[in-house]
Amino acid sequence: MLAPADLLSRIGGIARGTLLQDHGVTRGHLRHAVGTGALTRVRPGVFALPGTDPLIIAAAAHGGALTCAAALRAHGVWALPVFDDAVHVWLGGSGRAHPHPDCACRVHYSPGTAAVGLAPLPVVLIHVYRCLGVEAFFAAYESAWNRRLLSAADQARIRRELPTSARWLLDLARADAESGLESLLRLRLHLLGIRLECQVRIDGVGRVDFVIEKRLILEVDGRANHAGAERRHHDLARDAAASARGYETLRFDYAMVVHDWDAVVRAIIPALARARA
Numbered sequence: 001m002l003a004p005a006d007l008l009s010r011i012g013g014i015a016r017g018t019l020l021q022d023h024g025v026t027r028g029h030l031r032h033a034v035g036t037g038a039l040t041r042v043r044p045g046v047f048a049l050p051g052t053d054p055l056i057i058a059a060a061a062h063g064g065a066l067t068c069a070a071a072l073r074a075h076g077v078w079a080l081p082v083f084d085d086a087v088h089v090w091l092g093g094s095g096r097a098h099p100h101p102d103c104a105c106r107v108h109y110s111p112g113t114a115a116v117g118l119a120p121l122p123v124v125l126i127h128v129y130r131c132l133g134v135e136a137f138f139a140a141y142e143s144a145w146n147r148r149l150l151s152a153a154d155q156a157r158i159r160r161e162l163p164t165s166a167r168w169l170l171d172l173a174r175a176d177a178e179s180g181l182e183s184l185l186r187l188r189l190h191l192l193g194i195r196l197e198c199q200v201r202i203d204g205v206g207r208v209d210f211v212i213e214k215r216l217i218l219e220v221d222g223r224a225n226h227a228g229a230e231r232r233h234h235d236l237a238r239d240a241a242a243s244a245r246g247y248e249t250l251r252f253d254y255a256m257v258v259h260d261w262d263a264v265v266r267a268i269i270p271a272l273a274r275a276r277a
Contacts, residue, residue, distance in 0.1 A: 014048040060116035063098040064091040067119040078143035078180035122154040139180035215275040217249040
């Protein structure tokens, strides 16, 4: 039999004692592991490895699994910045909340039985839609799809549990969106009635993020992806090559897309008019 700490390390670092007991761990083993510091007792019947994410610990103390924006980041999925200190907890369909010291948890109910730890990604995405809105959901959904973190069954579950009025987002989504910024820009321009070609390869230029009206290139540069003089030179050389072929290129960075969208629109609309002229 594995030691309780070794077993926990293989199943996510946190679990209910009943699950550990199903693998042969006795209550005596758990008492000993807690006494030696190998495990931490989060609340009666819930145990974790020392060093487990404190947000996951807080969610478990509340009786469920971490969900919403913090869970997106834990799953490695792109997330819009959220200025919310609350720990969001999935309690399944009808779980019981357990308020704890300094508790500021927000509870989410949805079909399923919530274990402690990190909520499954399809569940997290459904909660993101309900809690954070269309843009946060769309960017996260495309990010998860691009990273191959969603199975066909996961996607079917999300479609089933989203409101019918939101399913157009799933139809618009693509698996080749390489950044949340690309997803945001495409969604927002779609809502303005502007149609984009995505991930277009242009001879002599290479692959670009978006093309509008066969003449206007849009590039979206993430905070880390385009840093440094060498990268900057490469981008300028691409823009010059595109210009020689009759294209106009507009580049937008993270701060513009997320925090100054009006400036992005003010740049695109006249450039689009020039492309159509």
